[in-house]
Amino acid sequence: MAQPLLIKICGLRRPEDANAAVEAGAQLGGLVFARQSPRHVSLREARQVRDVLFGRAEVVGLFADNAFEEVAATHQAVGLDRVQLHGQEDDAFAERVEAEIGLPVLRAVAVSEAKEAEAADGRSGSALLFDAKPPDGSAQQGGHGQAFDWGLLDGYRGERKFLLGGGLTPGNVGKAVSRMQKHPSFAGVDVSSGVEREKGVKDAELIAAFTQAARAAR
Numbered sequence: 001m002a003q004p005l006l007i008k009i010c011g012l013r014r015p016e017d018a019n020a021a022v023e024a025g026a027q028l029g030g031l032v033f034a035r036q037s038p039r040h041v042s043l044r045e046a047r048q049v050r051d052v053l054f055g056r057a058e059v060v061g062l063f064a065d066n067a068f069e070e071v072a073a074t075h076q077a078v079g080l081d082r083v084q085l086h087g088q089e090d091d092a093f094a095e096r097v098e099a100e101i102g103l104p105v106l107r108a109v110a111v112s113e114a115k116e117a118e119a120a121d122g123r124s125g126s127a128l129l130f131d132a133k134p135p136d137g138s139a140q141q142g143g144h145g146q147a148f149d150w151g152l153l154d155g156y157r158g159e160r161k162f163l164l165g166g167g168l169t170p171g172n173v174g175k176a177v178s179r180m181q182k183h184p185s186f187a188g189v190d191v192s193s194g195v196e197r198e199k200g201v202k203d204a205e206l207i208a209a210f211t212q213a214a215r216a217a218r
């Protein structure tokens with residue numbers, strides 16, 4: 001029997017958005033500490049969202065080329081369950097987060113060619129997130145609401161669990177989940193832009209529509 005589909009709602013900045021995510025059945029909520037993002041949260045905002053998620057959903061801290069010391073200090077201040085690395089961090093950085101901070105790493109892999117997905121299993125981290133490549137010249141490493149060609153994952157044979165992200169919406173997530181079912185290591189989906197009313201402000205109805213459509217396709 002298939003495992004329950006994991007759903008991560010990323011870029012939560014307001015307690016009410018975190019509550020909407022949990023009420024809709026998301027098991028992971030993302031806090032963005034990547035500096036260039038319009039969804040960046042202060043430590044104070046992060047703690048408020050964490051308080052809503054605590055014990056109901058995993059708290060995932062998203063970093064993109066932040067210093068190791070900042071990742072560690074953020075965990076100290078907020079209390080994270082998982083670290084998402086979404087920048088150019090190397091294997092050693094991910095291994096250090098797991099060994100010294102003691103949190104599992106979700107490793108983002110930007111995919112624009114099949115070989116990038118095929119090579120991903122060799123990278124360190126507990127799980128992978130396949131996402132679209134950021135547009136040329138963008139300083140922001142993700143969260144652009146852009147999908148990539150899911151066929152590029154056809155050659156991925158890794159056993160490590162992976163999430164699919166990049167441009168998912170209530171309208172296309174069912175198709176994405178159906179398409180990913182053939183991968184034994186497909187674990188779930190991750191969304192930010194597709195459930196927003198405006199950048200950094202989630203919409204409870206879109207979140208509910210997203211989780212329903214995703215689950216219906218499992």
Ligand SMILES: O=C(O)c1ccccc1N[C@@H]1O[C@H](COP(=O)(O)O)[C@@H](O)[C@H]1O
Binds near residue numbers: 147168
């Ligand atoms: O959400 C952001 O602002 C962000 C900033 C920097 C790196 C990653 C970011 N988000 C991640 O990107 C994927 C895809 O986002 P979208 O759904 O296409 O908007 C998202 O799942 C987040 O994990």
